[in-house]
Structures are given as C-alpha cells and as structure tokens.
Amino acid sequence: xxxxxxxxxxxxxxxxxxxxxxxxxxxxxxxxxxxxxxxxxxxxxxxxxxxxxxxxxxxxxxxxxxxxxxxxxxxxxxxxxxxxxxxxxxxxxxxxxxxxxxxxxxxxxxxxxxxxxxxxxxxxxxxxxxxxxxxxxxxxxxxxxxxxxxxxxxxxxxxxxxxxxxxxxxxxxxxxxxxxxxxxxxxxxxxxxxxxxxxxxxxxxxxxxxxxxxxxxxxxxxxxxxxxxxxxxxxxxxxxxxxxxxxxxxxxxxxxxxxxxxxxxxxxxxxxxxxxxxxxxxxxxxxxxxxxxxxxxxxxxxxxxxxxxxxxxxxxxxxxxxxxxxx
Amino acid sequence: xxxxxxxxxxxxxxxxxxxxxxxxxxxxxxxxxxxxxxxxxxxxxxxxxxxxxxxxxxxxxxxxxxxxxxxxxxxxxxxxxxxxxxxxxxxxxxxxxxxxxxxxxxxxxxxxxxxxxxxxxxxxxxxxxxxxxxxxxxxxxxxxxxxxxxxxxxxxxxxxxxxxxxxxxxxxxxxxxxxxxxxxxxxxxxxxxxxxxxxxxxxxxxxxxxxxxxxxxxxxxxxxxxxxxxxxxxxxxxxxxxxxxxxxxxxxxxxxxxxxxxxxxxxxxxxxxxxxxxxxxxxxxxxxxxxxxxxxxxxxxxxxxxxxxxxxxxxxxxxxxxxxxxx
Numbered sequence: 173x174x175x176x177x178x179x180x181x182x183x184x185x186x187x188x189x190x191x192x193x194x195x196x197x198x199x200x201x202x203x204x205x206x207x208x209x210x211x212x213x214x215x216x217x218x219x220x221x222x223x224x225x226x227x228x229x230x231x232x233x234x235x236x237x238x239x240x241x242x243x244x245x246x247x248x249x250x251x252x253x254x255x256x257x258x259x260x261x262x263x264x265x266x267x268x269x270x271x272x273x274x275x276x277x278x279x280x281x282x283x284x285x286x287x288x289x290x291x292x293x294x295x296x297x298x299x300x301x302x303x304x305x306x307x308x309x310x311x312x313x314x315x316x317x318x319x320x321x322x323x324x325x326x327x328x329x330x331x332x333x334x335x336x337x338x339x340x341x342x343x344x345x346x347x348x349x350x351x352x353x354x355x356x357x358x359x360x361x362x363x364x365x366x367x368x369x370x371x372x373x374x375x376x377x378x379x380x381x382x383x384x385x386x387x388x389x390x391x392x393x394x395x396x397x398x399x400x401x402x403x404x405x406x407x408x409x410x411x412x413x414x415x416x417x418x419x420x421x422x423x424x425x426x427x428x429x430x431x432x433x434x435x436x437x438x439x440x441x442x443x444x445x446x447x448x449x450x451x452x453x454x455x456x457x458x459x460x461x462x463x464x465x466x467x468x469x470x471x472x473x474x475x476x477x478x479x480x481x482x483x484x485x486x487x488x489x490x491x492x493x494x495x496x497x498x499x
Numbered sequence: 500x501x502x503x504x505x506x507x508x509x510x511x512x513x514x515x516x517x518x519x520x521x522x523x524x525x526x527x528x529x530x531x532x533x534x535x536x537x538x539x540x541x542x543x544x545x546x547x548x549x550x551x552x553x554x555x556x557x558x559x560x561x562x563x564x565x566x567x568x569x570x571x572x573x574x575x576x577x578x579x580x581x582x583x584x585x586x587x588x589x590x591x592x593x594x595x596x597x598x599x600x601x602x603x604x605x606x607x608x609x610x611x612x613x614x615x616x617x618x619x620x621x622x623x624x625x626x627x628x629x630x631x632x633x634x635x636x637x638x639x640x641x642x643x644x645x646x647x648x649x650x651x652x653x654x655x656x657x658x659x660x661x662x663x664x665x666x667x668x669x670x671x672x673x674x675x676x677x678x679x680x681x682x683x684x685x686x687x688x689x690x691x692x693x694x695x696x697x698x699x700x701x702x703x704x705x706x707x708x709x710x711x712x713x714x715x716x717x718x719x720x721x722x723x724x725x726x727x728x729x730x731x732x733x734x735x736x737x738x739x740x741x742x743x744x745x746x747x748x749x750x751x752x753x754x755x756x757x758x759x760x761x762x763x764x765x766x767x768x769x770x771x772x773x774x775x776x777x778x779x780x781x782x783x784x785x786x787x788x789x790x791x792x793x794x795x796x797x798x799x800x801x802x803x804x805x806x807x808x809x810x811x812x813x814x815x816x817x818x819x820x821x822x823x824x825x826x
Contacts, residue, residue: 318793322649322736324687324725342669352769358730359775360651362787362801365766370747370789392793396736396801398651400727403685409649409723420697439692442679448686460689462697466645466719474689474723 173200173496176235176259178250179242180204180224181213183331184264187485188239189217191454197493205231207242232257237495239488240264255291260495262293262488266373269294269381276384279490280432281308286491287498293491298483299323299374299397300381303408305456305482306475309430310423311386314469315415318392321378324400324407325363326447327356329479338401352399361399372397405447406483408475413467420461423471427458432482437461445476453478454486500527500823503562503586505577506569507531507551508540510658511591514812515566516544518781524820532558533569559584564822566815567591582618587822589620589815593700596621596708603711606817607759608635613818614825620818625810626650626701626724627708630735632783632809633802636757637750638713641796642742645719648705651727651734652690653774654683656806665728679726688726699724732774733810735802744796747788754785759809764788772803780805781813 175192179185185206192199202217205227213224225231227246232238232254240247240254244267251261251268268274275285276294281304286293296304303321310316327334330351340347341357354361363374371379374397383391428435434455436445445457457476464470477483502519506512512533519526529544532554540551552558554573559565559581567574567581571594578588578595595601602612603621608631613620623631630648637643654661657678667674668684681688690701698706701724710718755762761782763772772784784803791797804810 320647320721320738320793322723324651324727354769354773355775358728359773360727360729360734361773362769362771365769370766370787394647394738394791394793394797394799396649396738396787396799398734398736400651400687400729401685402687402728407687407725409725411647411721411723439697442681442689442692444689446681446686446688448682460697460723464721466647466721470721472721472723 173236174203174234175199175201175492176203176205176231176238178205178227178238178240178246180215181206181210182241183328184241184480184484186215187480188241188488189215191481191485191489193218195489195493197489198496203231203235229253232259235259237262237492239492241484251292260289260291260293262295262491264295264484264488266297266377268292269296270384276381277491278304278385278487279494280305281385282387283494286494295484295488295491296381296385297374297377298329298479299325299406299408300378300385301483301487302406302456302475302477303378303410304382304385305432306410306427306458306473307412308386309426310412310414310418310471311388313426314418316388316391317413317415320394320411322409323397324402324447325397326402326404326406326479327351327399328404329406335403356399357401359401363397363399371395402447404478404480405450405476406479407447410473410475411464412471412473414469414471417469418471420463420471424461427461432456433458435459444474447476450476450478452481454481456482500563501530501561502526502528502819503530503532503558503565505532505554505565505567505573507542508533508537509568510655511568511807511811513542514807515568515815516542518808518812518816520545522816522820524816525823530558530562556580559586562586564589564819566819568811578619587616587618587620589622589818591622591811591815593624593704595619596623597711603708604818605631605712605814606821607632608712609714610821613821622811622815622818623708623712624701624704625656625806626652626733626735627705627712628810628814629733629783629802629804630705630737631709631712632759633737633754633785633800634739635713636753637739637741637745637798638715640753641745643715643718644740644742647721647738649736650724651729651774652724653729653731653733653806654678654726655731656733662730683726684728686728690724690726698722729774731805731807732777732803733806734774737800737802738791739798739800740794741796741798745798747790747798750798751788754788759783760785762786762788771801774803777803777805779808781808783809
C-alpha cells in the first residue's frame with residue numbers, strides 16, 4: 173500500500189513514522205506531507221531520507237491510505253479531497269469523530285466499524301482510547317452501569333506547543349506560546365473550556381467518543397480531565413460501576429488475558445504503572461485494580477498509556493494494519 | 500497562652516510559625532522544640548530570634564498548648580507526656596487520628612468536638628481537610644449519598660524529603676533520599692501502599708477521617724490518591740452524589756456563602772483555582788462546579804488548597820484559636 177502522512181513534522185506525525193518502522197508495517201511507499209513552512213525538511217524512515225512535501229489537493233493521487241494529524245481545520249478541508257481521490261483517510265483530529273458517516277475506531281474495541289468507512293475513519297482522542305481498551309472486556313463480561321474518571325494528562329496532548337510551554341516554565345523562561353493562560357509547571361490545570369457549557373472540550377470528547385466507540389449511547393459518565401506536568405503519558409483513575417457482581421480478582425484475570433493490555437498490579441511491592449514507564453511504549457497499562465465497596469457492584473482501576481503512541485499514532489497505525497489485513 | 504511547637508524546623512512547623520505571625524494569634528510565649536540535631540537553630544517569630552530547644556519529657560512544663568508536627572513516632576511518645584503536664588496537644592501526625600478518645604477536628608466542620616479533648620486533639624490529613632470543608636455545607640443542605648474523589652497532591656505532603664526528591668529529579672540529580680521508588684518528576688505516582696490492603700495509606704486516611712470528622716460513619720467513598728509534580732497545593736476532583744436534588748447553581752451559591760471557602764468558577768473565562776494559585780494562602784478554593792447528569796442527584800467539584808497551610812498548619816492554628824475563644 174502507498175501511505176501518506178499529513179502533518180508529518182508534528183509530534184504525532186513523527187511518532188507515526190517511528191511506529192510504522194518499529195512494527196515493520198509493510199508499505200509500498202511513504203509520502204510525508206506538511207504545510208508550506210515545513211516543506212524541505214528531511215525525515216528518515218527505515219534509514220532512508222524522506223523529503224517533506226507540501227500538502228495540496230493533488231497530494232493524494234495514488235495514495236491508498238493517508239494518516240492525518242494536522243489539526244481539525246486542515247482535516248475538514250483535505251480529508252474529503254483525499255477520500256474523493258480514492259484514498260482512505262485515518263484522521264487523528266477531532267474534526268470527524270462525531271460524524272455518523274465516519275467510523276470512530278479503537279481496534280481492540282470496534283475494529284469492524286472501520287470497514288463501514290466511506291473514505292474517512294476517525295482516530296479517537298488520546299484519553300478516550302486508553303480508557304475504552306480497559307473498559308471493553310469489563311463491559312463484555314460484567315456490563316457497565318456508570319463510569320467516573322479523573323485524568324492526569326501530559327500537555328503533549330496539545331502537541332509541541334504544550335510541551336514548549338511546560339519546558340519553558342520549568343527552565344524559568346517566559347513561554348513563546350501557550351496552550352493555557354495558567355502556569356503548567358508545578359500545577360494542575362484544565363483543558364480548554366469553550367464556555368458553551370460547563371465541561372471542557374476534552375471532557376465532552378471523552379463522554380461522546382466513549383459512548384460511540386463502545387456502542388453504549390446511554391452510558392452514564394462523570395468526567396474530569398486535568399493536565400499535570402508530565403512530559404509524556406496519561407494516567408486515569410477510573411471508577412466503574414458494573415451491572416453484574418465482579419471482584420478485583422475477576423478483573424485482574426480478565427484484563428491480564430486481554431491483548432493490548434499489560435497489568436502491573438502488586439500493592440505489596442508498590443508495583444503499578446506510571447506515565448513515565450509508559451513513555452515510548454504501545455500497551456495500555458492497568459494497575460491498582462481494587463474492589464469498590466461504595467457501590468453494589470464496582471471496581472476501581474488506574475489506566476496509563478503513552479498518549480502519543482496508543483493515544484494517537486499507534487492506534488492509527490493499528491487501524492491501517494486492520495484495513496490491510498481485511499482488504 | 501504559652502504555646503510550644505514540636506517539630507519547629509520541619510516544613511509544617513515552620514509554616515505554623517508563619518501562620519501564627521500572620522494571623523496575629525495572641526500568644527504569651529512561643530517555645531520552639533525539635534530533635535537534638537536541630538537544636539541551636541534560630542527561627543524568627545515576629546522579628547525576634549527564637550532558639551530551637553531539644554524536645555524532652557520536661558519541655559511542656561508551663562506550656563498551655565503544644566502544636567505537634569514531628570511525625571507519628573514522636574507523637575505517640577510525647578503527646579501523652581505533654582497532656583499529663585496539663586498541656587493540650589494539637590497533633591498533626593496520624594498517630595492519634597482514629598483514637599476514640601481524641602477529637603479529630605476541622606474547625607469549619609466540627610469545631611465543638613475539640614472541647615471534648617482529654618489532652619490531645621488530632622489535626623486531620625491534608626487531603627481530608629480541604630475536602631470536608633467543601634463537603635460540609637453540601638452535606639448539611641442536600642445530604643451525602645456517595646463521594647468519589649481523585650486527588651492531585653504535592654509531594655510536599657511527605658515533608659521536605661518529598662520536595663527534595665522531586666527537585667533533585669527535576670535538576671537531573673540522583674535524590675539523596677526518596678519517598679517512593681518511582682520517579683516523581685514528570686510523573687504521577689501513588690502514596691505508600693502498606694501491602695496490608697489494596698488501598699494506599701493516604702486513601703485509607705481520607706475515608707476513615709472524612710467519616711469521623713463529618714460524623715457520617717457509613718459514608719460511601721471511593722478514593723484514589725495520586726502525587727503529581729506540584730511544589731505546593733493539592734487539587735481534588737470530587738464527584739458527590741447527594742440525597743436531595745441539587746444543581747450547580749445551588750452549590751455555587753451555598754459554597755460562596757461559606758466562610759473559609761473561596762469560589763473561583765467562571766467556565767467562559769477559564770477561571771478556576773489551581774494549586775499554584777493556592778500556594779501560601781489559607782482558603783479552600785472551589786471551582787468547576789458542575790451538574791452530574793450521570794446520577795439522579797449529584798454535583799462535581801474541583802477543590803484546591805495549600806496542603807501545608809489549610810491542610811496542616813493553618814488548621815492546627817485555627818483549632819488553637821478556637822480553644823482560646825472557648826476557654
């Protein structure tokens with residue numbers, strides 16, 4: 173397959189290239205596309221220099237699948253153009269995620285939805301992806317009644333600008349650009365609150381996307397999304413009320429047997445996953461699996477993943493690999 | 500009143516001295532006590548040098564109230580000695596908090612319990628104090644059914660050693676002492692898990708202490724306590740199920756009218772409290788007050804306070820001031 177990456181010079185775009193190399197995803201060709209100001213940059217793929225080319229309406233001729241990570245505004249314009257040229261778009265922005273004609277896919281949860289695409293498939297939000305991977309087996313066996321989640325997210329979820337603000341502040345310098353008016357260093361802040369409602373954009377995404385991916389449109393959720401000064405990796409404290417009775421032992425066994433999940437959970441040895449440990453790795457890690465005796469049936473989890481990997485690039489590449497396998 | 504501070508050179512002890520100065524708490528004398536290795540240090544109080552003296556069984560003769568913040572082991576030994584000399588101990592360690600003969604007090608919540616003391620009053624855990632201040636008015640008006648809380652805590656809660664580990668790691672140096680085997684910098688980790696159960700010590704404290712302070716021994720709680728790389732201040736995402744119907748508007752009005760609480764809550768302007776803003780201040784801040792439509796009656800809050808101030812030193816001084824007013 174001929175593959176293109178749109179937004180190849182961004183944090184997620186560069187990670188997509190690394191993930192394609194590491195997984196040895198079989199490609200015929202790789203085209204790197206970006207906006208005019210990045211054109212001429214050279215990025216290596218499998219030891220070979222690849223020139224970054226300018227994204228234009230003609231960029232998709234002969235491309236089979238395009239992985240987009242160039243922001244919602246560009247996706248809105250270029251994803252339909254790419255689809256019209258016969259290319260399948262796997263889009264990492266939020267532009268298409270709630271479009272009923274666009275499947276929203278986490279391969280461990282709803283891979284087959286990808287086959288219903290009409291040219292565009294949406295890659296979910298980072299915080300959603302890692303949570304639904306952990307919730308899916310619990311949902312299948314015990315049923316979900318309500319999910320309360322609080323997140324501990326890296327500012328890298330906002331791209332290089334988020335990391336730049338955090339790292340400038342840590343060095344004691346005034347950031348040249350900001351993702352929030354609040355200080356990120358030594359602090360805990362919220363994602364953009366659009367003022368249209370009480371929830372932040374991130375919180376709204378987690379609720380809507382989780383319901384859509386899991387095919388549970390009525391799932392009851394209470395979500396608080398927080399950015400903490402972590403360079404990479406998101407943590408999530410997930411409190412799950414289930415329909416059927418379940419114990420920590422049941423859930424530990426279930427998740428340990430689930431592909432894509434690594435259980436790290438030994439209270440006596442202080443063994444649990446951290447964002448730092450998840451860095452540059454692909455699994456969804458689960459630890460601190462505990463009974464919740466404050467409800468009739470419930471369990472508590474700590475879910476961690478690298479937000480640029482499983483939360484973005486790796487999930488997109490997994491969708492690509494699924495399309496390759498099913499074609 | 501003649502006041503002593505035991506553990507005067509520690510993070511909380513030093514903060515107690517600053518808080519006594521700032522609040523102009525009327526004292527007859529201030530005696531600073533610490534272990535032998537700190538003896539001879541000089542600390543200013545109201546512009547006057549105070550020599551740190553060695554803590555001995557004779558230290559409490561003539562002392563009316565002693566504020567202890569020297570760790571549980573020393574409190575176990577010296578608080579009863581002090582009490583026997585006729586001194587009232589306000590103890591910041593966890594040593595006495597669950598003793599039925601020792602009141603556990605947050606003045607905004609259960610001040611009068613302090614009057615039941617038999618010589619020792621316990622100051623609660625930092626994460627508990629700020630939460631119960633926010634929960635109390637909600638409990639009084641709407642009733643509490645269940646509380647789910649996830650914390651975002653500064654390692655300063657573990658004292659100077661916690662800050663030392665974090666700051667060494669930020670500078671790229673190997674810490675000389677550690678509060679956890681995990682990296683604190685750019686990470687999210689848990690408090691000590693004692694291996695006796697699934698919960699960490701901090702999580703167990705929050706549950707037991709909240710029930711005791713609020714006189715709600717059956718309160719249903721699901722607690723996850725996390726340390727994040729914040730220099731000072733704890734954040735808490737609190738999801739409250741109430742017995743009676745309540746709205747964000749009700750709760751915003753109620754908390755805005757509660758002494759000790761500062762409501763900072765304007766979604767459109769990204770106005771909310773952060774740990775950074777809470778630093779070196781005394782209030783409990785509440786923001787992100789939201790309806791929780793995932794339950795019949797519920798509301799979500801973001802609660803922030805300086806863990807060394809309201810979470811420790813200020814609360815102890817408030818108990819002292821209450822005793823002064825009631826004597």
